[in-house]
Amino acid sequence: MPPRPAPATRASGRLVVMVSGTGSNLAALLAAHEDPAYGARVVAVVADRGGIRALEIARAAGIPTAVVSVKDFEDRAAWDAAVTETVAVFSPDLVVLAGFMKLFGATFLGRFGGRIVNTHPALLPSFPGAHGVRDALAYGVKITGCTVMVVDEGVDTGPILAQAAVPVEPHDDEATLHERIKAVEQVLLVEWVGRITREGLRVEGRHAFVG
Numbered sequence: 519m520p521p522r523p524a525p526a527t528r529a530s531g532r533l534v535v536m537v538s539g540t541g542s543n544l545a546a547l548l549a550a551h552e553d554p555a556y557g558a559r560v561v562a563v564v565a566d567r568g569g570i571r572a573l574e575i576a577r578a579a580g581i582p583t584a585v586v587s588v589k590d591f592e593d594r595a596a597w598d599a600a601v602t603e604t605v606a607v608f609s610p611d612l613v614v615l616a617g618f619m620k621l622f623g624a625t626f627l628g629r630f631g632g633r634i635v636n637t638h639p640a641l642l643p644s645f646p647g648a649h650g651v652r653d654a655l656a657y658g659v660k661i662t663g664c665t666v667m668v669v670d671e672g673v674d675t676g677p678i679l680a681q682a683a684v685p686v687e688p689h690d691d692e693a694t695l696h697e698r699i700k701a702v703e704q705v706l707l708v709e710w711v712g713r714i715t716r717e718g719l720r721v722e723g724r725h726a727f728v729g
């Protein structure tokens with residue numbers, strides 16, 4: 519058998535985690551990084567807004583934080599350039615979007631493309647965007663879930679790394695369903711971020727692999 523090609527990306531373990539909300543996925547990553555065998559550690563948390571629980575979680579863990587808000591910049595391109603520089607200060611091997619609700623532009627993707635992963639609370643390509651849980655419920659699906667993907671220039675369109683299914687219960691509302699998805703999502707995100715770090719990330723067309 520011919521030797522397998524070397525991974526295109528091998529993350530040596532510095533994670534910058536980007537957040538916009540309650541930070542349950544961030545908390546799961548912080549719990550995992552306590553174990554040296556995990557191979558990755560969160561070196562900074564970057565948010566697009568202040569006053570969120572995710573930033574409190576980061577500060578309580580002693581992790582450096584930064585906030586780069588769109589409203590502080592003339593336009594999206596200026597914000598994109600600023601958030602690129604902010605993240606670059608921390609020299610990440612992998613950028614993890616853990617509930618980060620902004621789309622990046624060409625500057626950020628040019629700098630970090632191929633080493634940005636995102637988690638989404640639906641089974642892509644169904645229900646992309648900011649309301650994946652609400653949209654799945656409204657559609658009436660019986661099974662939804664979560665997806666870990668490599669970020670490209672689209673809205674939740676990048677190559678899929680991993681998915682997990684979560685059944686919709688008859689009396690679910692958006693909050694109850696999202697809580698059950700988050701419990702599964704945290705495990706999936708922690709597992710795949712760790713695997714990327716330890717084994718490397720490879721993307722071939724629509725297909726993403728580790729190892």
Ligand code: GAR
Nearest residue numbers: 539540541542543617637638639647
């Ligand atoms: C997560 O469920 C994540 O998948 C979702 O936001 C939540 C953040 O929760 N992201 C998106 O919808 C992105 N399209 P958390 O702040 O508690 O980790």
